[in-house]
Amino acid sequence: MGQLTIKEVAKLCGVGVSTVSRAINDHPDINEDTKKKIMDTIREYNYIPNNSARNLKRIDSNTIAVLAKGITNPFFADMIQVFEREITKKRYSFILQHVEEFEDEVDVAVQLEKEKRLKGIVFLGGLSSHTADKLEQLTVPYVISTVNAAALGNGAAYVTVDDERESCRLVEYLCSCGHRRIAVLAAGRQDASIGAQRLNGYRRALEQYGIVYDDALVMRTKDGQPTYSMENGYALTKELLNLGKEFTCIYAMSDSMAIGACKALFDAGKRIPEDYSVAGYDGLTVAQYYEPSITTIRQPRREMAEATIQMLFDLIRKKPVRRQRIFEAELVLGGSTRKL
Numbered sequence: 001m002g003q004l005t006i007k008e009v010a011k012l013c014g015v016g017v018s019t020v021s022r023a024i025n026d027h028p029d030i031n032e033d034t035k036k037k038i039m040d041t042i043r044e045y046n047y048i049p050n051n052s053a054r055n056l057k058r059i060d061s062n063t064i065a066v067l068a069k070g071i072t073n074p075f076f077a078d079m080i081q082v083f084e085r086e087i088t089k090k091r092y093s094f095i096l097q098h099v100e101e102f103e104d105e106v107d108v109a110v111q112l113e114k115e116k117r118l119k120g121i122v123f124l125g126g127l128s129s130h131t132a133d134k135l136e137q138l139t140v141p142y143v144i145s146t147v148n149a150a151a152l153g154n155g156a157a158y159v160t161v162d163d164e165r166e167s168c169r170l171v172e173y174l175c176s177c178g179h180r181r182i183a184v185l186a187a188g189r190q191d192a193s194i195g196a197q198r199l200n201g202y203r204r205a206l207e208q209y210g211i212v213y214d215d216a217l218v219m220r221t222k223d224g225q226p227t228y229s230m231e232n233g234y235a236l237t238k239e240l241l242n243l244g245k246e247f248t249c250i251y252a253m254s255d256s257m258a259i260g261a262c263k264a265l266f267d268a269g270k271r272i273p274e275d276y277s278v279a280g281y282d283g284l285t286v287a288q289y290y291e292p293s294i295t296t297i298r299q300p301r302r303e304m305a306e307a308t309i310q311m312l313f314d315l316i317r318k319k320p321v322r323r324q325r326i327f328e329a330e331l332v333l334g335g336s337t338r339k340l
Helices: 006-013 017-024 032-044 075-089 105-116 163-176 194-208 230-243 255-267 285-289 301-316
Strands: 063-069 093-099 120-124 142-145 158-161 182-186 218-220 249-252 277-279 296-298 324-327 330-332
Touching: 006 017, 006 032, 017 032, 063 075, 063 105, 075 093, 075 120, 075 301, 093 105, 105 120, 120 301, 142 301, 158 163, 158 301, 163 182, 163 194, 163 249, 163 277, 163 296, 163 330, 182 194, 182 230, 182 255, 218 230, 230 249, 230 255, 249 255, 255 277, 255 285, 301 324
Parallel strands: 063 093, 063 120, 120 142, 142 158, 158 324, 182 218, 182 249, 249 277
Antiparallel strands: 296 330
């Protein structure tokens, strides 16, 4: 369903428009049960009161919003710089909106679209667990960046790498080095986004090498913990060591997690890569300068960001556009892994 009007809210609740208006403005002369029914309906259907709608109709707001899910992830830093540069170069206003991991980014986008009169939206991270019907609430063009949104259908515009394929490539390399007990620092069980795709790639590589998948070696992020953080990598590695599981290598699903894992191993008196190998994913600059440098999958972040913005402006201007772009990543070998 698209965005509701105040008349449609009134109809759903079986009341008049003035009653809905009084509920929204917290007037005292309204029955509490009626007010609760109206406010529950507003929340359910994402109705956003817009008190200045008449004024906004006279304003042509050239504003693009970037909704970043997990803004603390350093992987996004370079991309956000590109977004801001390219958006302002085209004389549009730029809004960066942080979306918490537990928040629904489409709900946030619907609210922003109406409040800020957006011309377009970039979803950075998240989203792959949503349905096409859910996204139909948006009435402006949008592009999903860094996430494979093929499941949303041919109409979805997205820019990404093939996370499953690239994850498989990295784990195949680890297997080729002789590792058979590869622990993985993964996203939570409910993750249906890049964490799930990278875990699928891990399982696919093990299968190709005839290695039996062991769920006990999959350390999953706890609810409420920022997934792709150094703190999470440290905590999951400490938990892995405390469990006493046999492993020779850790595959962390981000470079930040990999650095956290290295710290936990060092604190436990272990050496890298002599005692344990560690690999990451993303290709962050810090992974290159860390000691030892991290073996990782490097994503072309700036190129992906530029392609995202170009695609969005083509959609805004109703130009013919290729709606799916999948970039190649690069396997970068560092000092954190070794052959057995």
